Amino acid sequence: MSDATLHGPSAPASRGRSTIMPAAAFVGLILVTAALAQFYPILQRWPTEWLVPVRGWVTDGFAWFGATAKPVTRTISWILAQPLALVEALLYRGIPALNWPPLPWIAIVAGTAILGHWIAGWRLALFCGFCAFYLAIFGLWSEAMQTLSIVLFTVPLAVAIGLWLGIWSTRNSKVESALNSIFDLMQATPHMAYLGPIVILFGFGQVPAMLATLAFALPPMARCTILGIRTVPSDVIEAGHMSGCTARQLLWKVELPAAQQTLLLGLNQVVMQTLAMVVIASLVGASGLGQKLLFSLQQLQIGKAVEQGVAITLIAIVLDRMTQAMMRRTPSQHAKGTAWHERHGHWVAFLAVTAAAIVAARVLPVVEILPRDMTFSYGQLLNDVVRWISKNLFAYIKPVRDWITIWVLLPMRDFYLWLPWPTVIGTLALAGWYLGGLRLALLPICLLGFMMLAGFWTPLMLTVYLVTGCTILSVLIGVPIGVWASRHPRGARVVMAVCDTLQTFPSFIYLIPVIMLFQTSDLSNIIAMLAFATVPSVRYTYLGLTRVPQPTIEAAVASGTTKRQRLWKVELPIAFPEILLGINQTIMMALAMVAITALIGSRDLGQEIYKALPSADTGRGLLAGFGIAFIGIIADRLIGAWARQRKRDLGLA
Template sequence: CSLYLAMFNTFGWGAVPWVVLVGLFAVAGAKLGGWRLALLAGGCSLYLAVFGVWKDSMITLSIVFVVAPLAALIGWASGLAAVKAKWFEALLVPVLNVMQSMPHFSYLLPISVFIGIGDEAGAIATVLFAVPPMARLTILGLRSVSPEVREAGLMSGCTKWQMLWRVEMPAARPQLLVGINQVLMQCFGMTVLASFVGTRGLGLPLLNYLQSLRIGKALEVGVAIVLMAIMLDRLGQALGARRPEHIDMTKSWTARHPYWIGGSAVVAAGIVLARLTEYAALLPRGGIVSTDRLWELRLPGTDIVLIDGRKGATVSTEPFWEWMVDWVQLNLKSPLGHIRDFMILEILFPMRDAFQALPWIGLLVLVAAVGWRFGGWRLAAIVSLFVAYLAFSGFWIESMETLYLVVAALIVSVVIGVPIGIFASTSDRRYAAVQVILDTFQVLPSFIYLIPVVMLFRVGPVAALTAIVIYATVPAVRYTMLGLRNVPADMIEAAEMSGCTRTQVLRKVKFPMAFPEIMLGMNQVLLFGLLLVIISAFIGGIDGLGDDILLARTEQALVGEGIVAGFNVAVIGLTADQLITNYARERKAQLGID
């Protein structure tokens, strides 16, 4: 890609034509995953061109392709150093825990102060945000290399460097490729959110449309973000699933490298087309406020415009989305309003008041007692210090206002996610179908979840709660399925031979054995909720730490308070993480589960 870009710049051809990049994405999909992935990659990238978001999409993609290799390199080097030096791992792991518990804006605030707003601030924040998963998966991959493989390398006379590059790195390849995929998706999600500090790309128009409540246009840009996220994730997963291939050297060069030939043909054809017509270089867009259309597609028998072709070559689905928003507001305003008012007055506000009334010393004693029960004096001391930090940071009330909404979302996510996980775990077909849905939801940038809830509930705590539940239910379902499907088959067989019904097997055998794994899922639900509750503060109508963090974005004098508030979010997440993971570890040991 760098060679192609350099070639276009050298000959003064400007930007790479969209037909070239769409074709190259399709060729990459064919190489990595066959014709289905080729159609997916080509179709998703074609949408970006046809629906008028190509330029913003390519800015986002260029930032991702610049920062992702740097983040992957830093993460890989950190993980490698941690594996080779115990003292460095002891320093690194707590840092990674804090980094992964921090909300996105806590990366953006200090960098925007020292660097300023713009692409550079977003790129630096994105690199820092994407380092932890690569570091953790590097540690996991190198630690998972079997002793037999290392012993074979030593017996072959490998030096330390040869052992690393010829034995350990190839053996850890699957985990490293998963880490690269995670880095890619983290970079994409953070690049979209970096629009809050002026980073260009798809996030900036989405932010502007949401602020002006142009929900139809926001949905159109949101679809583009979703499709790009799915395309990058599927290409990354396919790359991670590939295994080294044996090349038959008896074949001709063209037979050995069909995809290189296909890619070169796409580039050549794209250059010719771009020279013949400007439409092959960049589809011209019509004005946003233009009402003149070359054509329009209406819903049969109605006046509803599904797609309109503006002056230019791109099309827009904004009229359809705006019609949908208007229909929802017209027909569902009353029932949704009753639901919203009931949730606010009868559930959320009383719950908020109860959390605000909690005495900090009482919560500290309770958390310390739970920590003592599951981890001894060391865990009790750690979580007590965390609660004390919340109390003396000056943001106790704000922390409780944030915590109540996350706990409410946790309860709803458990009520929804656990039954779905139980239902999906009983059948391979259901499991596969739900897994696809979960993978799709999990690759979406968290910003996207605000669009439908604003359309339904406008702004307020119910909209924020709904967005958090949609985002955080994914790990509840996933960990429930994982825990239930990993119950040893001999235990299930023994229960069935004892005359247990299917319900009894679930209640008496599967669920107790899977409960530690389900609790780890609850931990992830809480962490997901903490991340999104800060982003949800953007839509307004909710109090808590998110308000202070967002306020610091606009007033430089409050940046310090914003950073402290961000650390409070991390501390809440770390407290829950320490308690839940220690409980799960103890319970697994009691059950004899590895």
């Protein structure tokens, strides 16, 4: 087999035919497969009687394994429940048998502020203290502590396991290759798909929720560990060898300290992924803010949902700001002989406040936890606002929603459902061959063919339809904003700050305004996905345009081009590979939202996952999750190959 067969046609070799021949091949494939499907129904829809019962096999397999391994899984649950119970006792349960209350809320609020001051000074201290105070003053303290207890227990565990896997990978290339493939699948699989297998093996409750959270949050830490160790400068490694370090000393005293910034970035990602998953884990019995928010959404209690959503968001922002500040923190320096209480003043302050709060709580119960009559709520006010919107504005919103749905979304959906399966798979395979050769061409054939044979073709295409609609809108909105930001440095700071904030919000939050304004519909699903997925289009467009080499821009100016000509004929073509990567990330984030938007009604793969949870249909939920992951993997490989090809064409790689 020739090299051209394996790697596809060379773009630079024949630039003239490189655009004509692929276009003709795509058009010919679409016309032939669509025409054949009119005469052979099997090409339109795979016969039901020919489906492979993979779903049943997976469900039966997990049921058998769950029953067989029940003593082991229950033992693991019991072991993990003990330290988790200790964290819960400190934060909100106390120890009733010994008549020990939990830490007073004032101590935790003060401790949060003190920790913020230790990390980054008074500004972060005041912000963190205010956010913690919000949880108490609005009557959400117990639920917030339930959520935080899972986070505080899961994050160190995920960091430790991820660190170990990352170190192992850097020492063994075969392990690294295998783990990278597993991590690709794990990170492309939506949050909710983790819940089904965990429920079968470990049941419902806090520990299963923690295990699902652990599985989802672990890959970023492992990958950041691999990246950090791999990027340690070679001269630092050589200096360690010359100093006589053993392999263990080189790792712990040279490589890991040198990779500290990347490791802290991994910690930040673990924290954010953990908090996002803890909310979703409420579907398997995890108590806390996520459970409250889910109930409020299901009951359309928008006011309460906003209160709870703001609480989750504040926790996420506090943890995000703290971990980011840790990456920039410079360790304090003390003169030799400095007293212990001066070197550890923040610890002394926290212990003093905690001791005083515990003593005061014995006399004043208000110090332990705020009574309900001393808390506030703006939920009823928001409910009144929502009712006012429904009464006065929905008459104007509904026609717009219905017009977009009837004239844009429904025809688009029907077109995707009409497409014959050979057209879809064949087009993607042809694109894979053209961009990356035979290996990339086989990827959509194998992955999408598996989903078709397993009986998930219709929800798969509905998912593609929603993600396509979201991606188109994200590009139409995000790319112009990114272009504008690249032209206005002051505006860019505001835009990037908004992007940071939008990425900090847990995905659940985006459902609240959508339900409030648009109720439940395909348009609601796309808008909820849009708010979450537009950020990468903005970021990567801005990044690509600001990285255009200055000599190239100066040459364009010297050629007499206008600003518009420079943008369209010089800057955007050079930034196009970066913009493609932004589109790739937009697709990934839209896919991550698919399972979340199932909570407000849909018929896609996300809904398959959601329906599988109550019935413990593990095969249905797991295969639907894999289907979403397969879409993401195919999009990632094709767009990545296209971006690399464009860089080669432009001489950038």
